[in-house]
Amino acid sequence: MILSKRHRIQFPSVDTTKLDQDEAYFFLVNDHQSDERRRIRFHDYAAIYSEPGLYEQLFYERLKCDxxxxxxxxxxxxxxxxxxxxxxxxxxxxxxxxxxxxxxxxxxxxxxxxxxxxxxxxxxxxxxxxxxxxxxxxxxxxxxxxxxxxxxxxxxxxxxxxxxxxxxxxxxxxxxxxxxxxxxxxxxxxxxxxxxxxxxxxxxxxxxxxxxxxxxxxxxxxxxxxxxxxxxxxxxxxxxxxxxxxxxxxxxxxxxxxxxx
Ligand SMILES: C[S@@+](CC[C@H](N)C(=O)[O-])C[C@H]1O[C@@H](n2cnc3c(N)ncnc32)[C@H](O)[C@@H]1O
The missing domain is CATH 3.40.50.150 (Vaccinia Virus protein VP39)
Known part of the structure; x- marks a missing residue:
């Protein structure tokens, strides 16, 4: 894979246990200077794929998908x-x-x-x-x-x-x-x-x-x-x-x- 930048991914503070797998979400901090962030659903593939390396960082690194x-x-x-x-x-x-x-x-x-x-x-x-x-x-x-x-x-x-x-x-x-x-x-x-x-x-x-x-x-x-x-x-x-x-x-x-x- 072509190497890409690292993203700031934040998981919600609330307990998400009751959410279905496709309802889970995370926040993507847009900018390293400000703390502006976007809420993205795990199944919003279009949004995730649009950010190089985000899919890999979220599912494969952080959540250890194998x-x-x-x-x-x-x-x-x-x-x-x-x-x-x-x-x-x-x-x-x-x-x-x-x-x-x-x-x-x-x-x-x-x-x-x-x-x-x-x-x-x-x-x-x-x-x-x-x-x-x-x-x-x-x-x-x-x-x-x-x-x-x-x-x-x-x-x-x-x-x-x-x-x-x-x-x-x-x-x-x-x-x-x-x-x-x-x-x-x-x-x-x-x-x-x-x-x-x-x-x-x-x-x-x-x-x-x-x-x-x-x-x-x-x-x-x-x-x-x-x-x-x-x-x-x-x-x-x-x-x-x-x-x-x-x-x-x-x-x-x-x-x-x-x-x-
Ligand atoms: C979790 S991703 C898995 C991607 C890849 N197979 C992997 O293992 O990393 C699920 C993919 O299924 C695609 N998908 C969802 N519904 C689909 C459909 N009806 N036909 C084809 N692809 C679909 C999504 O757009 C998404 O890219």
């Missing part, structure tokens, strides 16, 4: 176990952000790497901070791809899909993830992470039910699940996630989501 390395390593050794090789993979990185996952994948020398995100600022930040990572980077909505976008993506012949720190919490919805799976060739790899509560039966939200339904469906086969600390909360509590590695068996029908309502 997911890109964890999920890449899990994909690497699961594939290796099946005599497959990351270096031969043509990867679609969904919810690519400013390219941290792409950077991890690139360490293994993947054959092709295409990023996708929904906000322009993500692509701008990836090209600004990690200009040599992606072969292409598309801004589009996977729940509503145009024919031209779909054709362009099919032409890459993807045999791996990664989606890190981007599923749930108002980020990538299940139908968009299913579209990603359907862009994969049969036997292609899926590597993603998910908050542990999404796999618990007590979580009956539509999102959790769909994800559980998908993981144990005939459309994909489960190869590896690992519980680990994704990052810490503002209050210092570990947030546990699962790293999940699967293989695609067949295309998922368009009505997959319908029967769960």
């Amino acid at each position: 997911s890109p390395r964890k999920v890449t390593d899990a994909l690497h050794y699961t594939a290796e176990h099946e005599r497959d090789n990351l270096a031969e993979m043509r990867v679609l990185d969904l919810g690519a952000g400013n390219g941290i996952m792409g950077e991890e994948l690139k360490k293994h020398g993947v054959a092709r790497l295409v990023g996708v995100d929904i906000v322009d600022e993500a692509r701008d930040a990836a090209f600004r901070d990690r200009p040599h990572i992606y072969d292409d980077y598309l801004i589009c909505d996977f729940t509503n791809l145009s024919t031209a976008e779909h054709e362009e993506l099919v032409n890459w012949g993807f045999n791996a899909l990664t989606c890190v720190a981007a599923l749930g919490f108002g980020d990538i919805p299940v139908p968009a993830f299913l579209q990603g799976v359907n862009l994969l060739q049969t036997d292609g790899w899926l590597a993603f992470n998910i908050k542990e509560t999404f796999l618990e039966r007590s979580d009956t939200s539509g999102f959790s039910r769909l994800i559980r339904e998908l993981i144990f469906s005939e459309y994909i086969s489960l190869h590896h699940v690992e519980r680990y600390v994704h990052r810490y909360s503002i209050e210092g509590k570990p947030l546990f996630y699962f790293a999940v590695i699967c293989r695609k068996e067949k295309d998922i029908p368009a009505d997959f989501c319908d029967h769960l309502g």
Whole structure:
């Protein structure tokens, strides 16, 4: 990554334990001389990516996020176990952000790497901070791809899909993830992470039910699940996630989501 300036990040004085993960916020002190500051939500990615190095300083340094390395390593050794090789993979990185996952994948020398995100600022930040990572980077909505976008993506012949720190919490919805799976060739790899509560039966939200339904469906086969600390909360509590590695068996029908309502 291209080195950038250090930011003054302040966490709120109040106890934020009761806030949902996507409601958490911090203050960014604008100027080192005055104490003027801006309140920014953790999920205001456009604002965060616009400040070089802020995403890394907040999530990776201060809150110790480790997911890109964890999920890449899990994909690497699961594939290796099946005599497959990351270096031969043509990867679609969904919810690519400013390219941290792409950077991890690139360490293994993947054959092709295409990023996708929904906000322009993500692509701008990836090209600004990690200009040599992606072969292409598309801004589009996977729940509503145009024919031209779909054709362009099919032409890459993807045999791996990664989606890190981007599923749930108002980020990538299940139908968009299913579209990603359907862009994969049969036997292609899926590597993603998910908050542990999404796999618990007590979580009956539509999102959790769909994800559980998908993981144990005939459309994909489960190869590896690992519980680990994704990052810490503002209050210092570990947030546990699962790293999940699967293989695609067949295309998922368009009505997959319908029967769960
Ligand atoms: C927490 S960031 C993760 C970025 C990167 N994967 C990483 O591990 O650092 C989540 C990303 O998902 C993107 N995102 C949210 N909803 C999306 C959608 N419907 N389609 C594509 N990307 C989406 C956000 O814009 C954001 O860049």
